[in-house]
Amino acid sequence: MKQLVALRVNGELHEVYVPVHKTLLEVLREDLGLTGTKHGCELGECGTCTVLVDGEPILSCLTLPVEVQGRDIITVEGLATQGVPHPLQVAFAELNAAQCGYCTPGMLMSAKALLDRNPDPAPDEVREALAGNLCRCTGYVKIVDAVRLAARRQQGDLGAVVEEIERALNEGVVREPGS
Amino acid sequence: MKQLVALRVNGELHEVYVPVHKTLLEVLREDLGLTGTKHGCELGECGTCTVLVDGEPILSCLTLPVEVQGRDIITVEGLATQGVPHPLQVAFAELNAAQCGYCTPGMLMSAKALLDRNPDPAPDEVREALAGNLCRCTGYVKIVDAVRLAARRQQGDLGAVVEEIERALNEGVVREPGS
Amino acid sequence: MPTNGYDDRKNRSNLGSHLKQETSVVGRPLMKVDAMSKVTGQAIYADDIHLPRMAYARLLPSTQPHARIVRVETSKAEALPGVLAVITGRDLPIKYGILPVSQDETALAVDKVRFVGEPVAAVAAVDEETAERALELIEVEYDPLKPIMSIEEALEDTEVRIQEYGHGGNIHKMVSLQFGDVEAGFAEADYVREDLFFYQGNNHLAMEEHSAVAHYSPDGKLTLWSATQTPHYVHRALAKVLELPPSRIRVIACHPGGGFGGKSDPFHHEICAAKLAMLTGRPVKITLTREEVFYAHRGRHPVLMWVKTGVKKTGEITAMHFRSMLDGGAYGSYGVATTYYTGALQTVTYKIPRYKFEGLRVFTNKPPCGPKRGHGTPQPRFALEVHLDKICEEMGWDPAEWRQQQACEPFSLTANHLRITTIGLKECIEKVVAASGFREKFRKLPYGRGVGLACSAYLSGANLPIYWNDMPHSGAMVKVDRGGGVTVYCGSTDIGQGSNSVLAYVVAEVLGVRPQDVAVVTADTDLTPVDLGSYSSRVTVMTGNAAIEAAQNVRELLFQAAADELGTTSDQLDAAGGRIFRRDDPGVGLPFAKVAQLAEARFGTLAAVGSFTPPKTPGRYKGAGVGPSPSYSYTACVVEVDVDPETGWVRVPTVWIAHDIGRALNPILVEGQAEGSVYMGLGEALMEEQVFRRNLHKIPSMLDYKSPTFLETPDIETILVETNDPHGPFGAKEAGQGPLLPVPPALCNAIYDAVGVRIDELPVTPDKILKALERKAKGQDPRVGPTRMPHVEWVEPIYVEPPDLRHDPSLMPATKPT
């Protein structure tokens, strides 16, 4: 059985006709081509499929699209604005907080939800907020650093972000988040 | 305004929710990912967008999906069966009847409709049947040859087709269709 | 139906001692390496690319042929939901153009529009429909200027200028070259004749509309997939206009769905797609509509021509003077080269001891003309071959015999210092005359039926690059995998002619493997060495030679390793059938993969490069860069016509064409090129024309732009003549363009044979036939064509002393490329 679902994802309305039991994760990846959101376990245990619904992180592998109709869904593809990446994205890239990168989209969404409600979290607050997102590569250290660096930068000028990327690619200047 | 359309394409049922004025060509290419069918003019003048509906060649750029609901649509992707190409495909490949290849899918569909109703067409019958399909590369010569070669082969064993390909790739043995 | 006896071609040993005695791949009518992908709909064209989050862009066309832009207001469009970005000329002000001397285009019009359809703004939106709605919301205020729509108007009106540069007024370029004392030549002639001709412009009408997809990666790299014949030049133009380092730009040419020269410029839509991708952070696709393709154009230049030739009673040409005036449209494009080309190749078919050429190109308020199959040479070839036909008629000479007698010598120089290597023209004439029964038909068929003969020559690639430099025109890498797979990397673009297959064939031949064992990687500026592009019929010769060199360099390593294992020396080995073996004892050998493993163990990673740089050009005068080629192909063509004197309708039942291909690397592909050329030549000769009415394109659609269908296309009999050119890969020369050239004049000569009228203006539409027949009936000159050339102050010609035209063995290349 299929149904018509209207989803507002990253500010764009998508109308899709999909099987009723197809998860939001599958619809995002297969029907909308938004493969930035990953799947890791099918059971809501790993956090890789995290997206934001009305600003709250949810596990898209446990969510049916019909539940989130008319709500504001943000995926990793919607983090950047007009090609300018979110400070979290830059900080993750800069501090090597993404190794294989597979958990990164989900991690970023959880981190964004955190920063949106707590603009300057302490390390333990970061750990607490992201505890539902597993990462097997990084040992989490650089992720905590990156979230805190982004928090500090978020206060500043968004346009400077592109310069940061250029610098990190060519000069490797890393600002210590702890200082 | 959008509508739900159920299309049977190459034997598979697809249900899509698309704007009412979206052409069959656009739906095939954009919604079903069947990009084998090409567009060349938007006005039904070039024949590149030809597909078969219930065995008859139609111009998909002038057809609305709703008109062909429930009917049997065949595109170039549906010409092969279980990975074994149609004799027309092999003959076109073998005789260099596809240069840039852009008109080829449409040409093949018109040719298939011809062979299905006339298993052994004379050259002028081929020309007549394909006159709605423009080709700018080949001068049409090898296309006429290929259709006739395929007609002759179609009587034979389909399984031999794969061998033909291998031979044409490695030995270049071309059978003269005129003899 | 051609009967080429393919089976006899499989193994040949009569083609010159510097080539492999027996070939196992070259010369066979093999299936193209990508043929099955194309017939199954799996070949990917630019518009087939769909990337996640892709946006769609559309261009706003100018409604004015010539106007100043007073104001472009985009705010309403920007406010439309779903619109992601709107750009105008101000966002992309840097000028570009394919030729260094005419950097006169901007991606979007900045201060002025110069033709109806010129893009003024571009919109990216979530879908095409939204983008189109946004276009309607953009307000452009124009201050109209006087439109200039013809050669005559352009030459008359020097006040209203379309461009700010060039020769002055609306003359873009003027050329004047003189080789020897032409006046003395005319003085010593027994008969001197002058004729005027006009060749209308037309469009390539590739089945695929131009399309490009751009993606700006968050890692700072721009990738553009495009239906282009020249990814290298697109790469350059993007770097210039977008002010990005070339290292951050990757251009990938998809299979173009037909090119014919029409996808050889960097285009507005390519640059706009790239800019919009950078601005939006999303992939952006632009696909032109058919109407926009007619505006993008770069098609055949309309050319008005005058030719004067002196001949002796004994047949020799004493001198020729040729004038051409090209209607260039609004921008430069390849036009400077085109202008030279209208005068360059007259000399390479028949011996012309003294030659003068004057040419000019004007700007008009029409879409820019550029290179179409034959690039500037079908027009003068039409003029020349009809003009010569008239001379033969006048002098009572057999047109076939006379052409054979006057054909240029092999390994000779022309008056304008072009170096001819092999020339199969006499054999082409002989074969095409025999096959067509020309001698039995000429002047002997009943009224209304006729045959006509014409010949031509074309270059196998231009010896000089578009940007003057000493770098190779084509580079290739060949890598051998320890599993026995081979990869060839080359920047060339397969536009349907089969150049990817040619790369596979020559590499497979050199390494003794099968074409299917060769992965072909082409047309990607990141992955492949530069090849300049698919234009000027250069690809088979240049990439073929580069790939052969690379393959030979790898074979060297393979043979060394195999020789040690087999207890012999490299020079005793040969490679074929997936084995490397002793030439004197073919049973003693090793499988290719085994040799690859031995060689990799000994030498490390097995890969090598090859390059091709054309030979140095003997001409040392300004303008000598246009015309020289490693070799020239030759074609002779007989067209038979059936003219209905009541309707003026011309039916062509059969065309015979003989082409000196040097060597057919794959005869079935060469035939395809010849057949397609005949078809396209007939289309131009009989119906195709890009014409304008009240400053507007005369309905830019396929419905109105007539082109031949199956029903209008004749039987075509192709005869391949092989001359084994020393500069060619395995002896090959070009096939893609040359065979088009003789078709229009042969048609016109046949019409004269059929009904006794001369149509000196293409296309030969029924009304022109009827008009000429009417004039004939009235006892007037039975001719339709131009009657005057506009008066022009030609510049003083550059004078160049012609060399001795005779065959000179010293011109034979000392080192053989293969």
Next chain:
Amino acid sequence: MPTNGYDDRKNRSNLGSHLKQETSVVGRPLMKVDAMSKVTGQAIYADDIHLPRMAYARLLPSTQPHARIVRVETSKAEALPGVLAVITGRDLPIKYGILPVSQDETALAVDKVRFVGEPVAAVAAVDEETAERALELIEVEYDPLKPIMSIEEALEDTEVRIQEYGHGGNIHKMVSLQFGDVEAGFAEADYVREDLFFYQGNNHLAMEEHSAVAHYSPDGKLTLWSATQTPHYVHRALAKVLELPPSRIRVIACHPGGGFGGKSDPFHHEICAAKLAMLTGRPVKITLTREEVFYAHRGRHPVLMWVKTGVKKTGEITAMHFRSMLDGGAYGSYGVATTYYTGALQTVTYKIPRYKFEGLRVFTNKPPCGPKRGHGTPQPRFALEVHLDKICEEMGWDPAEWRQQQACEPFSLTANHLRITTIGLKECIEKVVAASGFREKFRKLPYGRGVGLACSAYLSGANLPIYWNDMPHSGAMVKVDRGGGVTVYCGSTDIGQGSNSVLAYVVAEVLGVRPQDVAVVTADTDLTPVDLGSYSSRVTVMTGNAAIEAAQNVRELLFQAAADELGTTSDQLDAAGGRIFRRDDPGVGLPFAKVAQLAEARFGTLAAVGSFTPPKTPGRYKGAGVGPSPSYSYTACVVEVDVDPETGWVRVPTVWIAHDIGRALNPILVEGQAEGSVYMGLGEALMEEQVFRRNLHKIPSMLDYKSPTFLETPDIETILVETNDPHGPFGAKEAGQGPLLPVPPALCNAIYDAVGVRIDELPVTPDKILKALERKAKGQDPRVGPTRMPHVEWVEPIYVEPPDLRHDPSLMPATKPT
């Protein structure tokens, strides 16, 4: 928080005269070249690939641990609408396996199933749901056999055999090697100690489930995109099983979403996807479920170990005898190598003059074990470092000081003939001890808190390939574009460690451009030269060296061209900052792109190859192939613990780790490897285990397979020690695996320091702590761990005379790779 003082690293000149005095790229904490793609969701993983008409496949798992297959009935499944093809073992009967000596797998079980979850059939259908429904319609009739589920059962039961090959019974492989007179060594010792240890198996638990997409092109070429660390070996396996020439197969490794060794074998699903694509003519995707990942496994071998060491009062080790028994699961995988690895690297940390190793691997009816980060060395390292800690305790030695004293010499040979080059072990111990305050804490912290130290060594790539041959282990090509862009092609697979970035860094450093100017093309068997894969920590060293060689070969050409232009000689030039300039007068130089143009004009296409073949191995005995490496990395680790004696719960607040990286090409990437290793080591030490209950996996899901989250992971302080290895690219050694090794033993040593109990069996779960504390309270041996090794008839050892262990300058490489 690490404070690495990155700014100080930018330009360094103290790292050995054979390297560039100043580097402009190497050594900087640069962003990875693909970092932004990964954080924007644009990096493409295998499951992200969507091709037109793609079909989906699923595998039918065996429900039996050990059974004969009587019948597989697929007709009902085939008849289900939407099903495109069904295959069983009969369709793919050819055996394969990663090691030549254990070709024991089939893509689908043929006659017999050997573990629950082993694929028996595969279905391709129009969607995943239909494929799953089809699986339910397949009937399999089994004839059950006795399951063998442990090392003990495998050794006991010699009648019921899981495999038909191997050492006999269910012993897959038995190894026995002796270096010197071990008994004499024990005889001259002042103290001899024996201990038993067990290290439980565990899974890699990469976040990404394995996925592959296959496409069989109508032109006869198979392409497989896969989440694999070893595309080269997948290429080989596909050719073998599908009986296709390797030239017709292209394997492309997508970004694997985590590997850790778990994606290093050719897998069932890869072969099935390929076969189904060939049968259906459509692209086919298979993505494993998490449950299937646990069945695909190839994870850490459970190993039972016994170690006996003799020491003198003065600290010297006199001899060591080590025994290991590996539970291999049902198939060979890398197991023979794993078995050797459990005995190979004991000798490269501390001086062990006489050494004996006996090891065996058994087959059991469980998913096959294979290589996981550290591959066979974390288990013996755990045993060794705890064992030595006990000896130090017994002898009253400071464990840090003793280790420093006994550390191997640089440029020396071990008893088993492994060649050590640089060794930073003493410095690592010194730094980690200082940073952690180990001396202030050890045996001094309050009850429940403790610190533990352990050290380790790991190889920077195996010196011998999986298939013995003399070919390079890594090949690279570097091409320079006339626009200034550089492309490096290499078969290596970036599994997140940053190897693509390393290629860009080293090439950019050699050519003096920026990493962004370098396009990196990797892990594609058509496009890139072979690299053996991302395993054995080989990539940075091997591909780095290959790429440096290729870049240097191109630089040679560039410098020659630049030298002429600048009026100097090549040896006077340097390259940096996008310029090539005179070293003595850096203002005199040329832009890189300009030099590229000069060089291309002079030499043709600018591209060159490089290769890396590891140095010859000194060991000449059977088994000497496992262990040798171009260099060894060294690590010292201090773990601090907080043990709750009430609950047995272990909290780790901080881990300090010092790693001898040779040279950090990018310190932030090296730190990431160390941090990830510490995390994974702790996961294995504290909670991760792949265990079985009633012949079934103990619920194969992430819910039940516990792994550390943010909350369980400590602060990690990483200290990089640079020893500038002469075999390393710019001096680098490995970082990806070595830092895991000392973590479990340091943890166990810390637990002993905290609460005085020895947990000699991993993982250290709370119940084991409580049990040991209970024993301690009762006055029993305060230890939990194995108490016996099953009796085995060990084969007679191969006897090898050990070399002189002392530092020998003659072992320093004469020619420096960089």
